[in-house]
Amino acid sequence: MKSKLFYLFNVLNPIKKWRLLVFFILLISFKFGNCSNGKMEQKIYLVFRFDDFSARSNTNLEQKIIEIFRKNKLAFTIGVIPFAGAGSLLDPTPKGHLPLGEEKGNILKNASHQGVVEVALHGYAHQSHSEQYIGSEFKGLDFEQQKEKILQGKIYLEEISDSKINTFVPPWNQYDDNTLKVLEELQINNISADRFGTMNNKSSIQSLPNSCGLSSLKQAVKSARKSPDKISLIIALFHSYDFIEENKRDGLFNFSDFSELINWISKQNDIKVLTIDQMISELPANYLKNKFELNRKIIAYSFKTPPYIRVKPNYSYASEDYFNLIRQKTIAFYFIIFILTSTIAYLIINSLKTGLMKTRSKSPKSSHRSWSRGKITWPIRC
Numbered sequence: 175m176k177s178k179l180f181y182l183f184n185v186l187n188p189i190k191k192w193r194l195l196v197f198f199i200l201l202i203s204f205k206f207g208n209c210s211n212g213k214m215e216q217k218i219y220l221v222f223r224f225d226d227f228s229a230r231s232n233t234n235l236e237q238k239i240i241e242i243f244r245k246n247k248l249a250f251t252i253g254v255i256p257f258a259g260a261g262s263l264l265d266p267t268p269k270g271h272l273p274l275g276e277e278k279g280n281i282l283k284n285a286s287h288q289g290v291v292e293v294a295l296h297g298y299a300h301q302s303h304s305e306q307y308i309g310s311e312f313k314g315l316d317f318e319q320q321k322e323k324i325l326q327g328k329i330y331l332e333e334i335s336d337s338k339i340n341t342f343v344p345p346w347n348q349y350d351d352n353t354l355k356v357l358e359e360l361q362i363n364n365i366s367a368d369r370f371g372t373m374n375n376k377s378s379i380q381s382l383p384n385s386c387g388l389s390s391l392k393q394a395v396k397s398a399r400k401s402p403d404k405i406s407l408i409i410a411l412f413h414s415y416d417f418i419e420e421n422k423r424d425g426l427f428n429f430s431d432f433s434e435l436i437n438w439i440s441k442q443n444d445i446k447v448l449t450i451d452q453m454i455s456e457l458p459a460n461y462l463k464n465k466f467e468l469n470r471k472i473i474a475y476s477f478k479t480p481p482y483i484r485v486k487p488n489y490s491y492a493s494e495d496y497f498n499l500i501r502q503k504t505i506a507f508y509f510i511i512f513i514l515t516s517t518i519a520y521l522i523i524n525s526l527k528t529g530l531m532k533t534r535s536k537s538p539k540s541s542h543r544s545w546s547r548g549k550i551t552w553p554i555r556c
């Protein structure tokens with residue numbers, strides 16, 4: 175077998191030999207590129223963001239969620255609607271509001287005082303503001319209109335939960351430049367929407383968009399551990415409608431799965447669970463802005479990468495190093511494919527030629543034709 179391979183290698187012309195060598199070098203570097211990652215000390219910063227806590231939401235379920243976090247000594251960010259719309263939230267026609275109320279305010283107050291939750295403002299009523307902007311409570315409104323809603327919501331929520339509001343979570347993740355200006359004026363320093371939101375480099379507002387849901391959280395951790403990043407960021411968003419107990423038809427997990435997941439997270443030494451405000455305070459200035467911009471580049475690039483090294487833009491926020499590694503792997507992958515296909519094509523053509531030559535050597539007529547092209551040198555019978 176060994177001598178056969180050696181023979182095959184020897185019959186190749188120098189260009190083909192070079193190609194084969196490059197192919198094996200790339201294959202080895204491609205393989206070992208992953209191994210060095212495991213040697214670095216990594217840390218995963220993880221935020222749980224739970225949205226839609228309101229006068230309309232399931233208090234029993236919410237208390238159980240808070241209890242699970244408390245039991246595991248973890249904290250999470252809770253997006254609270256201070257004056258939930260009474261009718262359909264998508265319907266822009268006013269149907270009245272349901273203020274959060276004292277009972278729910280006390281739940282937040284206790285959990286916040288115990289360090290289990292960060293109370294974030296999740297809009298005013300979580301209601302579409304016009305037919306033109308269904309699924310948006312703020313985007314499209316002028317500065318004063320947005321300011322009025324956010325200010326009222328902030329004052330009420332701070333009072334009822336006895337917490338300082340530092341984070342704004344726009345309903346349906348919809349916001350615009352005016353929202354950022356209002357937040358700056360009202361000294362709400364952070365915004366958490368999705369990764370497609372408006373970016374404004376002049377704004378001082380720190381953005382920490384969600385990166386995955388709870389059902390993809392373990393994949394997010396796996397992908398972060400594979401990356402060369404010293405710090406990976408994961409922002410896992412969930413709602414009460416993700417629970418099967420709350421939503422039999424479209425729920426994604428039951429409460430026991432959720433409880434196991436939180437318990438598993440609490441046992442991972444490389445994962446640090448923080449609230450949005452805590453994570454933003456821990457990271458250097460502009461760190462998140464760069465991540466946010468980079469993530470968009472990665473999303474655009476991810477469509478070009480082969481599936482098995484594809485970046486999962488929904489899962490975690492990667493660094494420039496990780497992005498470069500993915501880029502190198504992609505270039506190497508396509509180069510290997512090129513070398514491989516051209517080598518196979520060369521071998522096939524070569525073996526076909528050899529077969530043809532053997533056939534022609536048995537036929538006097540065909541030998542004459544081949545000789546006439548100057549390729550065959552054996553005696554010719556005319």
Ligand SMILES: [Zn+2]
Nearest residue numbers: 225226345346
């Ligand atoms: Zn919401």
